Amino acid sequence: MTEKEQLECQDLMYDQICFYEQEMKDEMYKLKEKYLDLVWYARSGINLYKHRPEVTEQVLKMRAKVEEMYPDEIEQYNRNGDFSHGFNSGCLAAFRLISKVLDVDGYILCSDDEEGERHYPNGNERLRFALGLFPNCDT
Numbered sequence: 001m002t003e004k005e006q007l008e009c010q011d012l013m014y015d016q017i018c019f020y021e022q023e024m025k026d027e028m029y030k031l032k033e034k035y036l037d038l039v040w041y042a043r044s045g046i047n048l049y050k051h052r053p054e055v056t057e058q059v060l061k062m063r064a065k066v067e068e069m070y071p072d073e074i075e076q077y078n079r080n081g082d083f084s085h086g087f088n089s090g091c092l093a094a095f096r097l098i099s100k101v102l103d104v105d106g107y108i109l110c111s112d113d114e115e116g117e118r119h120y121p122n123g124n125e126r127l128r129f130a131l132g133l134f135p136n137c138d139t
Contacts, residue, residue, distance in 0.1 A: 021102075024102070025099070025102050025103075028095055028098050028099045028102060029099060031091070031095045032092065032095040032096055032099050034070065035088050035089075035091040035092035035095060036092055037066050037069065037070065038066070038070060038073055038074075038077070038084075038088040038092075039085070039088050039089050039092050039137060040066070041063055041066045041067075041074070041077070042077060042081070042084075042085040042088065044059050044062070044063060045063070048060075073088075089135075089137045090135075092136075092137055093134060093135035093136055093137050096130075096133070096134075096136050097130045097131070097133075097134050097135075097136075100126060100129065100130035100133065101123070101126050101127050101130050102126075103126065104120070104126075105120075106120075106121070106126070107119060107120045107121075108121065
């Protein structure tokens with residue numbers, strides 16, 4: 001293989017690795033959103049009718065969307081509520097942790113100025129930060 005072919009091969013491999021990293025991040029984001037929806041669904045049914053009618057109506061519409069998006073998971077929740085909700089909460093926390101560690105675009109402002117210096121944490125710093133938030137199951 002010529003030097004030019006080797007360089008082209010390395011470029012192709014780099015492009016593939018970047019593609020798979022982005023694909024992995026996208027998949028983690030989708031899973032994080034899925035489990036956020038499912039945890040919210042379980043929590044949103046509690047004391048639902050104690051709210052104003054217009055709030056209850058909006059929540060019911062949003063719950064119907066979640067039911068449509070995840071029919072198997074909602075059926076499982078309806079059969080085994082506590083177990084399913086615990087599983088979904090654990091998944092939400094885990095996927096949030098993974099997503100935070102993979103977030104190479106996240107930064108910390110070094111001052112109160114939005115345009116000020118930014119620090120982009122390395123992998124180890126992102127992991128420590130994510131572990132500090134774990135388990136994050138807020139909805």
